Amino acid sequence: MLIANPAPASPGVLYTNSLIAQRADPHIVKHTDGYYYFTATAPEYDRIVMRRATSLQGLATAAETVIWRKHSSGEMGAHIWAPEIHYIDGRWYIYFAAGRTDDVWAIRPYVLETTSANPLTGTWTERGRIALPLNTFSLDATTFVHNGTRYLAWAQNDPAVGSGTNLYLAPMSNPWTISGTPARISVPTYSWETIGHRVNEGPAVIQRNGRVFMAFSASATDANYCVGLLTASASSNLMNPASWSKTSTPVFTSNANTSQYGPGHNSFTVSEDGQSDILVYHDRSYRDISGDPLNDPNRRTRIQKLYWNADGTPNFGIPVPDGATPYRLKSYNYPDRFVRHWEFRARLEANVTNLADSQFRIVTGLAGSGTVSLESTNYPGYYLRHKNYEMWVERSDGSTLFRNDASFYRRAGLADSAAASFESYNFAGRYLRHANNLLYIQPVSTATERADATYYLE
Numbered sequence: 001m002l003i004a005n006p007a008p009a010s011p012g013v014l015y016t017n018s019l020i021a022q023r024a025d026p027h028i029v030k031h032t033d034g035y036y037y038f039t040a041t042a043p044e045y046d047r048i049v050m051r052r053a054t055s056l057q058g059l060a061t062a063a064e065t066v067i068w069r070k071h072s073s074g075e076m077g078a079h080i081w082a083p084e085i086h087y088i089d090g091r092w093y094i095y096f097a098a099g100r101t102d103d104v105w106a107i108r109p110y111v112l113e114t115t116s117a118n119p120l121t122g123t124w125t126e127r128g129r130i131a132l133p134l135n136t137f138s139l140d141a142t143t144f145v146h147n148g149t150r151y152l153a154w155a156q157n158d159p160a161v162g163s164g165t166n167l168y169l170a171p172m173s174n175p176w177t178i179s180g181t182p183a184r185i186s187v188p189t190y191s192w193e194t195i196g197h198r199v200n201e202g203p204a205v206i207q208r209n210g211r212v213f214m215a216f217s218a219s220a221t222d223a224n225y226c227v228g229l230l231t232a233s234a235s236s237n238l239m240n241p242a243s244w245s246k247t248s249t250p251v252f253t254s255n256a257n258t259s260q261y262g263p264g265h266n267s268f269t270v271s272e273d274g275q276s277d278i279l280v281y282h283d284r285s286y287r288d289i290s291g292d293p294l295n296d297p298n299r300r301t302r303i304q305k306l307y308w309n310a311d312g313t314p315n316f317g318i319p320v321p322d323g324a325t326p327y328r329l330k331s332y333n334y335p336d337r338f339v340r341h342w343e344f345r346a347r348l349e350a351n352v353t354n355l356a357d358s359q360f361r362i363v364t365g366l367a368g369s370g371t372v373s374l375e376s377t378n379y380p381g382y383y384l385r386h387k388n389y390e391m392w393v394e395r396s397d398g399s400t401l402f403r404n405d406a407s408f409y410r411r412a413g414l415a416d417s418a419a420a421s422f423e424s425y426n427f428a429g430r431y432l433r434h435a436n437n438l439l440y441i442q443p444v445s446t447a448t449e450r451a452d453a454t455y456y457l458e
Contacts, residue, residue: 010308012327012457013271013278017302017320019060023049024282024299025082025202025265026058026141030245036269037119038062039083040282040412044324045296046070048083048096048112050120055272056303065120066227068112070098075129076110077101081203082140082265085119086148088175092119093127097139101344108132109141109154127176137165140265143172144205146212151254152178153214155201164188167216167230169238183239186230188218192250193228195411196220202265209312212232215262218250225262227281229253250278252316254287257378260319261287262299268306277306283319310336310351316379317355321413326359326377331434332415332454337438338456341376345386346391346439360384362457367407367425374408374422384423384432384439391439392430395406408432410443414450421453 020026023040032037032301035052038059047069048242051062071077078099086093099105109130116122130152132138138156146153148171155165167186170178188198202217214230228389229247236243254261257325266281282299289296304325307315320326328341336350340358352448353357356378365371366383374384396402404426413419414431422432430441444453 004377006078010458011273013276013325014327015057015303015325016060017304017322017325018285019050019056020297020301020305022297023301026280026282026301027082027198027267028059028269028278028280028303029085029087029196030269031087033117037085038301039085040137041081041299042299043299045081046243047080050085052118052120056269056278067120067122068094068124070364071101072276075100075103075108076126078104079107081107084142084267086143086175088143091115091175092122093143093175094119094124094139095130103300105118106135107137110137113166116155121408128178128215130154130178132156132178133182140201141205142203142205143175144207145179146207146234151176151238153205154205155199155203155216158184161187162198164194165201167200167203171239172225180239183241185214185244186216186246190218190228190246192224192226192253193218195224196222204267207266208232208277208308208314211312212238213314215251215266215268215316216372217266218291221262221264221299222289223254223261223287225264225283226254226433227249227264227266228315231313245368247256249299250320251314252281254283255318255378256287257382258319258321259285260302260321261285262293263302263319269303277308278303278316279316279326283321297350297424305354309353316396317359319379320356320359320377321361324361324363325373326361327371327378327457328358328452329360329374329455330419332413332419333448333451336435337434337437338458340433341393344382344393346393348434348437348439362410365425366403369407369425370409371407371425372410372422373406386427386441389427389430389440389442391441413454413456414444415447415454416456418458419454421450421455 017319021299026040053062076098083095083096111127114122263283359377360374376382384405407425408422433453
């Protein structure tokens with residue numbers, strides 16, 4: 001049956017990674033003035049920097065402004081870490097962590113405020129340290145509003161619990177003051193949370209589909225660094241630790257195939273059209289580090305699309321390769337199904353929770369001549385190619401035959417010009433088409449065949 005499928009509500013986005021070198025713990029917010037505002041940890045740990053641009057990619061080349069420097073003595077004098085920028089009740093606030101000049105590990109959360117419309121040019125007032133009931137190592141404060149209440153979430157050590165950091169939550173009476181007794185909502189207990197150090201830190205909240213999702217980072221800040229996920233119902237009492245459930249495995253980890261290591265300390269923003277959620281995070285391009293990872297300056301800011309599973313939960317996928325970000329190819333006439341590879345055979349399938357199996361980069365065609373090729377995300381160097389008219393994902397052997405078999409002319413969608421169709425380079429008139437949920441290159445003449453050969457980029 002032919003199913004009319006309107007263009008996807010979350011069309012594909014295209015960015016180039018990595019975005020910004022030597023900037024860790026990145027935080028990006030899209031403001032109502034049309035600008036994206038970016039801040040992050042500088043590897044010298046001595047200042048707070050900020051950029052703005054009207055596009056996410058534009059942040060890569062935007063001028064960077066130092067809006068605040070560490071104190072020369074006392075509090076806020078060392079380890080300036082993980083700034084976040086938030087717009088609250090008509091003012092800008094920066095939350096950050098800092099140590100003391102006489103005790104660089106006396107890390108605590110602090111707040112800056114400006115009334116300027118442009119925070120890059122504003123005068124910042126120090127609102128001081130966020131007073132917490134426990135006066136212990138604490139960092140990575142973030143804030144969000146749920147059901148009309150503003151909350152602060154952060155990471156902190158509690159000696160009664162043990163070493164390392166746990167995640168805490170408290171309502172706020174103003175942007176620099178918590179009220180009531182904090183709730184401890186997560187303690188590192190799984191093996192993936194306790195490699196090198198016992199760590200839950202870097203909370204980041206996104207609210208969708210009747211739930212509150214809190215991503216967080218775990219383990220030491222080397223290649224073992226990874227992202228876990230807490231989930232609470234939007235109708236629950238967020239201050240009740242029992243409202244929160246934790247994934248038993250990490251949701252975002254190092255990937256040797258894509259050469260991305262230690263992904264974490266993420267934030268969330270939205271695409272320029274507001275229709276796609278964007279995952280912002282840092283990682284490194286190599287696994288092995290000499291000495292303390294905190295002394296390695298090469299964590300860099302990266303961005304990629306955050307997808308959503310059919311059950312309404314976020315799918316982080318894998319840290320994608322450097323270069324252009326990938327797409328998913330969504331069937332025009334079976335809108336719940338995507339092109340994916342399974343044991344390297346290309347097929348059409350719904351509920352592809354192994355997200356990277358259904359992500360492909362559209363790259364310059366291996367055959368040239370105005371063509372494109374579709375490169376696997378989780379197997380870089382492997383491409384969709386036809387063999388006996390069947391579509392497979394295979395590693396390029398460099399031959400002319402492979403280059404031709406893996407090259408296509410990208411056409412306006414045969415069933416919807418807003419979509420895309422892919423005509424074989426070396427078999428004119430044959431298109432990438434699904435039949436019985438497998439992918440082929442086949443001639444296209446009927447309305448059903450045109451629909452079968454049409455895909456939305458998502």
